[in-house]
Amino acid sequence: MTRTKRQSAARFKLPGARRIAIAAALAVAGYFVLADTVANVLIKATPTLASVVAPWNAKVKARALEQEYTLLGSGSNVAVGAAQARLALRGDPTATEALNVLGLQAQLENDIEKTHNIFAYSLRLSRRELPARLWAIEEAVNRGDINAALQNFDTALRTSRTAGDLLFPTLTRALAEPRIRQQVLTLLRRDPIWAPDFIRFASASQLNPTGTLQLIVEGRADDLPVAPEDRRALVDALVFESSFDEAWRYYSSYRNGVRRNASRDQDFSARIANATVFDWILSEFAWSEQEAERSRLAFDIPPTTVELLARQYSVLPAGRYTLRGAGRATATDRLETPYWSLTCRDGRELAQINLPFGTEDPQSFASDLVVPEDCPIQALELHSRAVEDIGGVSGIVEQIAIEPQGGRQ
Incomplete structure (x- = not known):
């Protein structure tokens, strides 16, 4: 310089x-x-x-x-x-x-x-x-x-x-x-x-x-x-x-095989690194696992814990649907077992159904529901309930799906 x-x-x-x-x-x-x-x-x-x-x-x-x-x-x-x-x-x-x-x-x-x-x-x-x-x-x-x-x-x-x-x-x-x-x-x-x-x-x-x-x-x-x-x-x-x-429209342009009038990944087999709200979002107490070459959701919740375990949003058109699945929980009382719900964004609940409990093997469950015209987006969620038992609550979900009634595609 x-x-x-x-x-x-x-x-x-x-x-x-x-x-x-x-x-x-x-x-x-x-x-x-x-x-x-x-x-x-x-x-x-x-x-x-x-x-x-x-x-x-x-x-x-x-x-x-x-x-x-x-x-x-x-x-x-x-x-x-x-x-x-x-x-x-x-x-x-x-x-x-x-x-x-x-x-x-x-x-x-x-x-x-x-x-x-x-x-x-x-x-x-x-x-x-x-x-x-x-x-x-x-x-x-x-x-x-x-x-x-x-x-x-x-x-x-x-x-x-x-x-x-x-x-x-x-x-x-x-x-x-x-x-x-x-x-x-x-x-x-x-x-x-x-x-x-x-x-x-x-x-x-x-x-x-x-x-x-x-x-x-x-x-x-x-x-x-x-x-x-x-x-x-x-x-x-x-x-x-x-x-x-x-x-x-943007999501379905790059995620193959999805349908607007049904939920997705019913057996939790997808391994999506960058999951959107239209995919499964799991809490720290839930995870996807392989059992006998089949995928399923497993969860283990500490006592007194109320938790949103899993969520997936959908944009189902107005109409009649069936929420069906299979699973079990270790709870001994209906008021303690986790439950599935489908709600509108404004909080209106369209369906609620408990996981089967008191059984060693997964059991099937189903509930009919109606999506109204003024509910453009819906949240399918698995919630836990607080239990006093020192062991908490655990369980599995082998399948969960929302399908249109009447064979609509």
Whole structure:
């Protein structure tokens, strides 16, 4: 390093408090500028979504300045930082960190031309400066060039480790707009390094499950990097936001042999690493086991424990069904034996049936039920009851299934 550059670096090593203050101001301003940018993109197509992303859009600059003063007590720290930055640039005109501080100050002062000159120069020096890249996004949006804005999103995500924290939520929400979704898909077709992380975030975040599903479906021919855990997260997110039909269609598109009007995996033989709510979810007191080349559910519950042992959601169409199964429990009283139930999401119980007890061999059981029109999703669950016996309750379920009556398929 030359003597001049060493001096420049030394000048720009601000005291700890000042450096922290400037970093905080950069973060605050960057957050509001980014939100304003996204709102400007979205408001052309969907004002409602834009208001969700940045409800303060009309006064974003004033809010950024207000936040900066609230956090720092006054603008003096930014002014001191800007003075230090100018000193650094005199010694080293390529000090992009100093340019970022000056760009921040220009933004807070609403000096558009100065901001443009500073950040444009910063980008000529380095593609990796996130504050300057966020400014480039805003510039593209102001020109109405969504493609250029997304290209800058891409560059930021390729060159900054922290860009995903800022931009992934924005991109995920923006997937609700078809025009933006298609351009995001165009970026993903190039297989950027950030694609798997973005798919994982969008699938699991619950910010926009429907838009994420549309992106994945529309990009199916492009072999997007959708991992099994991403599929699981997206199905569960769709159910969480009550998009039951969409959740089932996506689930059935990759889980072979499933029927909407019946439960699944009646003998607990499936070994699914990334189980969704439409698969069996077991508690710590229950497990699937092999016995004489047959699969079954086994459970062992400590005394006084009330536990949800197993659950599987279904989206059965309205109609008549039969809940049937076979199993046994070690309980000695009907009030202590575990039981199966089928309930609607609002808590209405459609069926309840106890496991057989007081027998060494599994016994069959069955119950007829009706799924009403206003019950779009149902939970099939095995519950335990509290027992005082020191040995608790154990048992097995060899089979459990819901089937439509009348041979409907």
